[in-house]
Structure formats: C-alpha cells, structure tokens
Amino acid sequence: MSAHSHLDGQLPHEPERATLEGRNKVLGFWLFLGGETVLFGTLFSAFLALRDQVGDGNPSGQELFKLMTVAIATVILLTSSLTSVFAIQAMHRNQVKAMQGWLILTVLLGLAFLGLEIYEFYEYVHEGHKFSTSAFSSSFYTLVGFHGAHVLFGIVWISLLIAQVARKGLNVVTAPKVYVAGMYWHFIDVVWVFIFTVVYLMGKVA
Amino acid sequence: MAHAHPVKRYTGLMDWLTTVDHKKIGILYLIAGGFFFLIGGLEALLIRVQLWKPLNNFVSADTYNELITMHGTTMIFLAAMPIIFAMMNAIVPLQIGARDVAFPFVNALGFWTFFFGGLLLNISWIAGAVPDAGWTSYLPLASPTYSTDKGVDYYVLGLQIAGIGTLVGGINFLVTIINMRAPGMSFMRMPMFTWSAFITSALILFAFPALTVGLVALMFDRLFSANFFEVSGGGNTVLWEHIFWIFGHPEVYILILPAFGIISEVIATFSRKRLFGYSSMVFATVLIGFLGFMVWAHHMFTVGLGPVANALFSIATMLIAVPTGIKIFNWIFTMWGGSIKFTAANLFAVGFVPTFVMGGVTGVMLAAAPADFQYHDSYFVVAHFHYVIVGGLVLGLFAGLHYWWPKMFGRMLGEGLGKLTFWTFFIGFHLTFFVQHFLGLLGMPRRVYTYLDGLGFNNMNLISTIGAFLMGVGTIIFIINIIVTSAKPKTAGNDPWEDGRTLEWAIPSPAPEYNFVQTPLVRGYDALWKEKMDGNEGMSPAEPIGPIHMPSPSILPFVMSLGLFIAGFGFMYANNDWQAGFFKDLFASHAVAGAGLLITLSCMVIRSLKDDHGFHIEPEELTNKGVKA
Numbered sequence: 090m091s092a093h094s095h096l097d098g099q100l101p102h103e104p105e106r107a108t109l110e111g112r113n114k115v116l117g118f119w120l121f122l123g124g125e126t127v128l129f130g131t132l133f134s135a136f137l138a139l140r141d142q143v144g145d146g147n148p149s150g151q152e153l154f155k156l157m158t159v160a161i162a163t164v165i166l167l168t169s170s171l172t173s174v175f176a177i178q179a180m181h182r183n184q185v186k187a188m189q190g191w192l193i194l195t196v197l198l199g200l201a202f203l204g205l206e207i208y209e210f211y212e213y214v215h216e217g218h219k220f221s222t223s224a225f226s227s228s229f230y231t232l233v234g235f236h237g238a239h240v241l242f243g244i245v246w247i248s249l250l251i252a253q254v255a256r257k258g259l260n261v262v263t264a265p266k267v268y269v270a271g272m273y274w275h276f277i278d279v280v281w282v283f284i285f286t287v288v289y290l291m292g293k294v295a
Numbered sequence: 296m297a298h299a300h301p302v303k304r305y306t307g308l309m310d311w312l313t314t315v316d317h318k319k320i321g322i323l324y325l326i327a328g329g330f331f332f333l334i335g336g337l338e339a340l341l342i343r344v345q346l347w348k349p350l351n352n353f354v355s356a357d358t359y360n361e362l363i364t365m366h367g368t369t370m371i372f373l374a375a376m377p378i379i380f381a382m383m384n385a386i387v388p389l390q391i392g393a394r395d396v397a398f399p400f401v402n403a404l405g406f407w408t409f410f411f412g413g414l415l416l417n418i419s420w421i422a423g424a425v426p427d428a429g430w431t432s433y434l435p436l437a438s439p440t441y442s443t444d445k446g447v448d449y450y451v452l453g454l455q456i457a458g459i460g461t462l463v464g465g466i467n468f469l470v471t472i473i474n475m476r477a478p479g480m481s482f483m484r485m486p487m488f489t490w491s492a493f494i495t496s497a498l499i500l501f502a503f504p505a506l507t508v509g510l511v512a513l514m515f516d517r518l519f520s521a522n523f524f525e526v527s528g529g530g531n532t533v534l535w536e537h538i539f540w541i542f543g544h545p546e547v548y549i550l551i552l553p554a555f556g557i558i559s560e561v562i563a564t565f566s567r568k569r570l571f572g573y574s575s576m577v578f579a580t581v582l583i584g585f586l587g588f589m590v591w592a593h594h595m596f597t598v599g600l601g602p603v604a605n606a607l608f609s610i611a612t613m614l615i616a617v618p619t620g621i622k623i624f625n626w627i628f629t630m631w632g633g634s635i636k637f638t639a640a641n642l643f644a645v646g647f648v649p650t651f652v653m654g655g656v657t658g659v660m661l662a663a664a665p666a667d668f669q670y671h672d673s674y675f676v677v678a679h680f681h682y683v684i685v686g687g688l689v690l691g692l693f694a695g696l697h698y699w700w701p702k703m704f705g706r707m708l709g710e711g712l713g714k715l716t717f718w719t720f721f722i723g724f725h726l727t728f729f730v731q732h733f734l735g736l737l738g739m740p741r742r743v744y745t746y747l748d749g750l751g752f753n754n755m756n757l758i759s760t761i762g763a764f765l766m767g768v769g770t771i772i773f774i775i776n777i778i779v780t781s782a783k784p785k786t787a788g789n790d791p792w793e794d795g796r797t798l799e800w801a802i803p804s805p806a807p808e809y810n811f812v813q814t815p816l817v818r819g820y821d822a823l824w825k826e827k828m829d830g831n832e833g834m835s836p837a838e839p840i841g842p843i844h845m846p847s848p849s850i851l852p853f854v855m856s857l858g859l860f861i862a863g864f865g866f867m868y869a870n871n872d873w874q875a876g877f878f879k880d881l882f883a884s885h886a887v888a889g890a891g892l893l894i895t896l897s898c899m900v901i902r903s904l905k906d907d908h909g910f911h912i913e914p915e916e917l918t919n920k921g922v923k924a
Contacts, residue, residue: 109474113397117470120500124462128504131538135512135523142522142529220521224529227521231512249903262906 100183104264111265118269122276129280132232133287140292142224148216150225150292155209159289162205163281166240169198170278177271185259188267192251195274199244206237229288236284239277246270305848313848315399318806320406321384322703325696327410328377333770334417335369338362340767343727347760349748359744360427361446365420367430368450371546372457373413375688379553380405380464382695383492385703387468389799389806390486392477392815392822397470398463399846400902405464407856412457415863419449426450429742431539432513434524434532439517445867451514452863458503458510459859465499468492477798478837479817483577486797486821487563487570488695490577491556494584495549501588502545509538518866533598540591548587551683552580554691555622558644560797561694562626565641566633567794569821572625579618579625586615596667605664612662619655623648638792639713643694646721650690654682657732672742675735681728693720693773698792705785705805712776720769726762730755789833796824801834809843809912812836842911849907855898862891 101107105115143149176191210230220230247270254263305313314320342362345353354362388396396402419425424445428437437447472493476485485493513535515521522528524535563570570576592600592608626648635641657679661667670676693716700708734755739746746752787804795801801823802811813836819825826834865888873879881887 113470113474116474117398117466120466120469124466124500124504127501128508131505131508131541135508135534135538138531138534139523139529142531144529220515220519221528222522224522224525224531227515227523227528227530231515231521231523246903249900253904257906266903 100259100261100264103181104259104261105180105268107261107264111261111268114265114269115272118272122272125276129232129235129283132228132235133283136228136232136288139224139228140288144223144225147222147226148213148218150229150288153213153216153218154289154292155212156289156293158205158209159285162202162209163285165198165202165205166278166281169195169202170275172198173271173274177268180259180264180267183259185254188259189251189254192247192267196244196247196251199240199247199274203237203240203244206233206240210234233284233288236277236280239280243270243274243277247274309850310848312853313403313850315403315846315848315852316808317384317388317396317399317402318703318808320402321381321386323406324377324381324384324409325703327406327413328374328381331369331373331413331417332378335366335374336767336770338366338369340763342366343760343763345744346746346756348757349746349750349753351745354744356744357427360429360742361425363742364426364429364432364450365417368416368426368454369413370684371430371550372454372461373409373416375550375684375692376461377409377413378692379495379550379688380409380461382488382553382557382692382699383468383495386699386799387489387492388471388475389702389802389810390489390797391472391475391480392798392811392817393471393475394810394814394843395475395846396467397475398467400849400852400907401463401467403849403852404855405460405467407852408460408463408859409457410460411856411860412453412455412460415456415860416449416453419446419453422449424449431543432535433539434513434535435526437513438524439520440525445871447513448517448867451510451517452867455507455510455514456856456859456863458506460856461499462503462507465496465503468496469500472496477811477814477817480822483574484817484820484822486556487559487573487576487580488553488556490580491552491559494580495552498545498549498552498584498587502542502549505538506542509535509542512538514866518870533595536595536598537591540594541588544591544594545584545587547683548583550688551691552583554647554688554695555580557691557695557698558626558647559622559629561640561644561698562629563821564698564792564794564796565636565638565644566630567636568629568633569796569824570625571628571631572621573820575621576625579621582618583615586611586618590615593662593664593667596664597671609662609664613659616655616659623652623655636794638697639708639710639717640694640697642714642717642721643690643697646717647687647690647694650682650686650721650724654679654686657682670735672740673735674731674739674741677741678728678731678735681731685724685728690721690724693717699799700780701787701791701804702799703805704781705787706780706783707787707791708780709776712772712779716769716773716776718769719772720766723762723765723767723769726765727759728762730758734759790823796821798822798834801826809845813840814838840914842913844909844911846909847907849902851898851902855895858891858894858896858898860891861894862888865889865891 105111140150172191172195176188176195179187179191218226220227250267250270254267257263311319311323341354342359345351345359384402388394422445426432426446426449428442428447428450432447432450435441472485472489512521512523516523516525522530524530524532526532559570559576589611590608592604593612596605630645637645657675661670661676661679697708697713700706734752737751739752789803790800791804798815798817799806801815815822815834816837823834865882865885868882869885869888871882873882
C-alpha cells in the first residue's frame with residue numbers, strides 16, 4: 090500500500106518507477122525538459138538572428154572565441170554526463186556508495202566546467218565584449234549564461250541530493266530524485282553540444 | 296504501519312493558504328480569476344465611456360493607453376486563464392476517476408505564483424506607473440527609450456511570475472491525465488473536457504517558454520541595458536513580434552480549446568444524447584492544437600515578411616477552419632433529435648455555437664493576407680477577437696460554471712437568474728461588438744483614444760457602449776445569483792442534472808476530499824451513463840475499500856511565490872532614482888531582489904529535504920464522510 094513498504098533494503102530493479110509518485114516525477118520531468126527545449130530553442134533563435142550585429146569596433150566572435158578553452162570545457166561536460174550515467178547504473182545495482190562517488194565526480198566536473206566558463210566570460214569582458222556592448226554580446230551572454238545558470242543549479246541540486254542520500258539512504262523516495270537530476274544533467278549536456286556547435290564552431294568558421 | 300505520521304490540519308484562512316486539494320485550488324483560481332475579471336471589465340467600461348461620443352475627454356490619452364493595455368493583459372492572463380484552470384482543477388481529476396492531481400504541491404505553487412504575478416501587475420495602478428504599450432508590448436514603444444517609467448517593468452515581471460504558475464500547472468495536468476486515469480479509462484474514453492484540458496496543457500508547455508524568453512530579453516533590455524530590441528545596438532524589433540506571437544497564437548487556442556470541451560459536455564448532457572462524432576472531436580482538437588503553432592505570422596502580415604511567408608501562413612490559418620468546422624457540425628448533430636433541455640448552462644452553450652461561428656468567419660477573412668492589409672489595426676480586428684474570446688471562451692466559461700457549480704459548491708445556481716444572466720450578457724455582447732465590424736470597415740483604428748465627429752462613427756460607438764453596460768448588468772446578475780445561491784442549503788445530489796454522463800456525477804456534490812471512496816471501474820465512454828443504461832446503481836469499484844493516502848497541506852507554495860513577488864520589486868526598483876539613504880542602499884545593492892530569490896530557493900531546498908509522508912484517511916472515516924442526504 091505505502092511507498093515505504095519495500096523493507097530489508099531490497100529495492101526493486103528500477104526504484105525510480107516503483108511508485109506512482111516516482112512515475113509521475115519522471116514523466117513530469119520529461120515534459121518539463123520539453124518546455125526547456127522550447128526555452129533554449131527560442132534563445133538559440135534570438136542568438137542566430139542577432140549574432141552578426143557586432144557593432145563598430147567591437148570584437149566579433151571570430152576574434153573572441155578561443156576554441157581550446159571551449160573544447161576543454163566541452164570534454165569536461167561530456168565526461169560529467171558519462172559519470173552521471175555510471176551513477177544511475179550504480180543506483181540500479183543498488184550500490185549506494187558507488188552511486189555517491191560518481192555523483193560527487195559529476196559535481197566536481199560541473200564545477201570545473203563552470204570555472205572555465207567564468208574565466209572565459211572574464212576574459213571576454215576585458216576584451217571589450219560586455220553584456221551591453223551589442224546585440225551580439227547581449228544574446229551571447231543570455232544564451233550561454235542561461236546554460237551556465239542551469240549548470241550551477243544542477244551542481245547545487247545534485248550536491249543536496251548527495252547529502253540527502255547520505256542521510257536517508259537510497260529508497261523509492263530518493264531514487265526518483267536522483268534519476269530526474271540525472272536526466273536534467275544530460276539535458277544540460279545536450280544543450281551544450283548545440284552551443285558548442287552553433288555559437289563557437291559556427292562563430293569561428295561561418 | 297506507514298501512516299503513523301501526524302499531520303497538522305489547518306482551518307479557516309490557513310486552510311486556504313496551505314491547501315493542496317485540487318478542488319479548493321480550483322475555487323481559489325475561480326475567486327482570484329473572477330476578481331481580475333471584474334477589474335478587467337471595469338477597465339473595459341471606462342474605455343467604452345471614453346468612446347461613447349466623439350472627442351470625449353472622460354480619460355486622457357495616457358490613461359486610455361494604460362486602460363487598453365491593462366484590460367487586454369488582465370483579461371487574458373489574469374481572468375480567462377485562471378478561470379480555465381479553475382474548471383480544470385475542479386473537474387478533470389473527477390472526470391478521470393483520480394483522487395488528486397499528479398503534483399498537488401506544484402498545483403498550489405501554480406496558483407500562488409499566478410496570484411502574486413497578477414497582484415504585481417495590478418499594483419502598478421497604485422504605484423502610478425501603469426503598463427501602457429499595449430498587451431502585445433511591441434518594441435520600440437516598450438523599450439527603455441520610449442517607455443521611460445516603470446509601467447512596462449510591471450508588465451514584464453508580473454507576467455513572468457504569473458507565467459511560471461501557468462507552465463507548472465500545464466505540466467501537472469499533462470502528467471495527471473497520462474498517469475492517473477482510473478482502470479478502464481482509456482484515452483478514447485476520456486470526456487471531451489478532459490481531452491481539451493490535455494491538449495491545452497500541451498500547448499501551454501510548448502508556448503509559454505517562448506514568452507518567458509521574450510520577457511527575459513525585454514527585461515534585460517530595460518533593466519540591464521541589453522540590446523535585443525535596441526536598434527542602435529544592433530537589436531531587432533521584429534524579433535520581439537516573432538517571439539511574442541510564437542507564444543501568442545498558441546495562447547489563443549489555449550484559451551478556446553477548454554471552452555470547446557465545456558460546450559461538448561454541456562450540449563451532450565442537455566440534449567440527453569451521446570456526443571456526436573466523439574473520435575472526430577478528439578481528432579479535431581489535436582489538429583487545432585498542432586496547427587496552432589504554425590500560424591503565428593498571420594499577426595504580422597503587414598510587417599513585410601514577403602509574399603511567400605504571407606501566403607504560407609495565410610493557408611495554414613485557413614486550414615484551422617476545417618477542424619473547427621467539424622466541431623461546429625458535431626455540436627449541431629448532437630442536438631439534432633435530442634430531447635433538449637434549455638437550462639441556463641445549455642443556453643450559454645447553444646448561444647456559443649452561432650456566436651463562435653461569426654468569430655470564425657471573420658477569422659478566415661483576416662487570414663486572407665491581402666485583405667488583412669485593409670483590416671489590420673482597425674476595429675474589425677477588435678470585433679473578431681472579442682467574438683472568439685468573449686463570444687467563444689466567456690460564454691463557454693459561463694456554461695461550465697452554471698453546469699458544474701453544484702459539483703464545486705453543492706448548491707445549484709438559480710435557473711431564473713442564470714437565464715437572465717444569459718440574455719443580458721448575450722444581447723449586450725452582440726450590441727457591443729457586432730457594430731465594431733462595421734466601424735473597422737469604415738476605417739476606425741483600434742487603440743486610439745478618441746475620434747472626430749462626422750466620420751459616421753458616432754451612432755455605432757454609442758450602441759457599442761450601451762451594449763458594454765448591458766454585459767456589465769449581466770455580470771452583476773451573475774454575482775447576485777452567486778450570493779443568493781450561497782445562502783441556500785447544500786442540497787445538490789450526486790447527479791443534480793439527472794442526465795450526467797461522466798464520472799464527476801457519480802460522487803457527492805461537492806466531492807469529498809478524496810473524491811472517490813473506491814476508484815471506479817470504467818467500462819466505456821460516458822462512464823456513468825453506460826452504468827445507468829445497464830441498470831446499475833452508480834459505478835462498480837475497481838478496488839476494495841482501504842485507507843486513502845493524502846498529501847499534507849503546506850505553506851511553502853505561498854512563501855515561494857511571495858519570494859518571487861519581492862524579488863520582482865527588488866529588480867524593478869534597483870535603478871530607481873532613490874534619494875540617498877536607506878532605501879537606495881537596500882534596492883541599489885540588489886539586496887531586496889536577492890532576498891526574494893533566496894526565500895524562493897530556500898523553500899525549494901526545504902521541500903526537497905523534508906519528505907512529505909502525507910496522512911491516511913481510514914475506511915471508518917470514509918463511510919461517514921462519503922454519505923450525503
């Protein structure tokens with residue numbers, strides 16, 4: 090009857106879908122990501138519409154972007170997606186310690202990515218690429234900054250989940266939370282793949 | 296046992312502030328939406344008083360701009376949408392045989408963010424800086440260069456906060472309808488109103504994030520000197536129009552689809568016939584929802600997108616007439632040969648059909664791009680969208696309110712006063728807006744605060760103003776009806792119309808906290824009607840009687856929304872020209888904005904860390920509470 094009746098530490102194979110609450114959470118989160126897709130889609134459209142509006146004397150994307158830094162950031166974030174997959178796999182094997190370890194690694198990689206992004210923004214501002222410089226700069230910082238804010242939110246969220254699982258253990262209440270946080274982290278990663286392509290690669294080449 | 300967690304139950308005001316019960320949240324939506332409807336209606340009357348004669352100076356041009364902006368914004372975001380959410384909350388879980396929505400906490404959060412967003416928007420009247428760039432807030436008019444006071448900031452932040460509530464509400468209903476249907480309630484057995492709520496929620500999910508981005512961009516332009524729409528900085532004003540209408544056109548269908556659903560229920564019930572062409576109705580609803588995303592540029596025919604774009608959007612727009620036409624014929628065929636009862640609810644529903652057809656026909660006229668160059672920005676457009684929104688949605692909402700009032704409150708609205716509401720509102724509506732078609736064709740532009748004598752506008756404007764007051768009288772009669780009804784005893788039975796077809800009529804009025812003592816087993820479309828026809832006493836249960844798990848009430852949704860409300864003020868007044876001193880330090884440092892966001896984020900952390908065990912209602916309590924005279 091109750092959500093807590095799986096006794097003796099015996100978790101079902103997919104604990105995130107074991108209860109109706111869990112299934113609701115996973116489906117609701119998929120739908121939420123659908124809405125987020127529209128959000129980022131609109132931000133991308135705005136950026137594509139405005140990216141050539143650099144203004145006189147301001148640095149263009151071609152001059153600004155350092156592909157090396159961005160490529161390193163990309164590798165870091167893609168790796169963090171992999172570690173979050175390992176965390177969910179460990180969860181499905183009911184290996185709480187391994188799951189926590191992979192989650193901690195995910196958070197650390199996320200922090201490294203965020204550090205690189207802040208450093209990158211800092212450099213750009215010093216080269217005269219400020220938020221209010223041009224339509225290009227406003228739409229650039231809004232798109233990439235929205236993604237960065239999502240990464241920050243994810244880092245705080247997953248850290249809280251690590252603490253929560255450490256206190257309460259893995260059960261049918263905490264498992265769906267970890268699972269949707271993993272979904273969220275993948276989504277952030279996919280968005281970054283598009284940012285890397287549309288903003289940086291196309292900015293450098295096209 | 297797992298239900299040893301004592302849960303504090305509140306009474307009185309605290310009960311309403313903390314409730315996560317979808318039926319109570321529905322009532323909250325109705326009260327708040329009704330309140331904003333009255334404010335928006337008052338603004339409409341002031342507009343009509345200004346226009347009743349040429350060169351009138353009842354209000355100034357500035358005030359007039361504020362009135363039209365706030366009338367449109369209030370009516371769409373703060374009156375129509377919340378009353379739709381009121382009906383969805385009150386009825387959808389009952390129609391699918393669910394005990395609650397999928398996310399009761401998020402449901403409460405959706406209500407309170409809408410409420411505080413609406414409050415923020417309307418506080419602009421008190422603050423003396425009212426949004427005045429139209430409900431579409433086109434650039435460059437709404438830019439910091441041309442709208443220098445804080446009016447548009449109230450628009451941006453108020454809508455942003457209210458929009459969060461709408462978005463999470465949409466997700467909640469999607470999950471509820473997908474995951475929480477009773478056994479046997481397959482998708483093709485769902486009542487039409489639930490179907491329309493489902494499609495509307497999907498439209499909300501994919502349309503509102505676009506508005507969020509548009510409002511963020513406008514906010515950044517206004518508060519942080521970004522250049523999205525600043526032409527001098529390389530920005531593009533047409534970008535705003537695209538983003539706004541990519542949201543704005545689906546929004547039109549978000550508004551009208553629930554009305555279609557209500558009309559389908561009311562007409563079938565009072566024709567005492569199965570809804571004609573149910574599956575084509577479902578198909579038409581889905582198709583309208585899909586096409587609704589393909590037509591946004593028909594709001595921009597005169598922008599100059601070129602003949603190819605105009606032609607494509609023109610054809611896509613006209614296509615929508617096909618599924619809409621299917622619906623109109625299905626309603627007529629449902630009535631055909633039925634034994635029709637003209638209750639107040641059914642009067643509204645039957646009145647809806649021809650009225651909405653008129654709005655649809657002018658819609659197809661406007662969809663013809665070359666002709667639109669003549670209609671554009673004239674009163675013809677005003678007449679068109681009031682025919683679909685007032686003649687469509689508002690008549691639908693009145694039908695739904697009269698129909699489901701006993702299920703929401705346990706009392707039947709007075710039929711006599713209800714019919715009087717219909718006739719005054721219906722005649723007033725046509726008086727107000729029918730003549731506006733011709734005013735538009737004669738060349739009267741919309742959004743202009745007065746007109747000259749001798750243009751042939753005088754008589755029709757006078758008629759329009761008289762009609763508006765008649766609609767006001769209709770609304771007052773409706774309120775009187777509510778007051779009179781609320782003094783009567785709660786005597787409505789399970790199925791007060793006696794011809795109820797769907798699951799909500801199988802349970803007491805108003806529904807008990809847990810809705811269904813036992814989850815019902817659905818054996819066909821029109822679940823209750825099928826049992827009646829098979830000679831059964833109500834629904835057969837799909838589960839034994841047992842303890843029912845309920846979510847705990849929580850004050851967090853209220854506090855979270857309050858935090859956003861405070862943050863909105865903080866951002867708005869950060870670069871105010873404060874005199875040096877305490878308030879300047881407080882706002883300019885973004886301390887207020889930060890504190891507001893902190894309140895909201897802390898509530899999210901508390902919600903995540905604190906498990907909600909809920910409580911159980913035991914079988915003994917069920918039998919006592921479930922029985923009604």
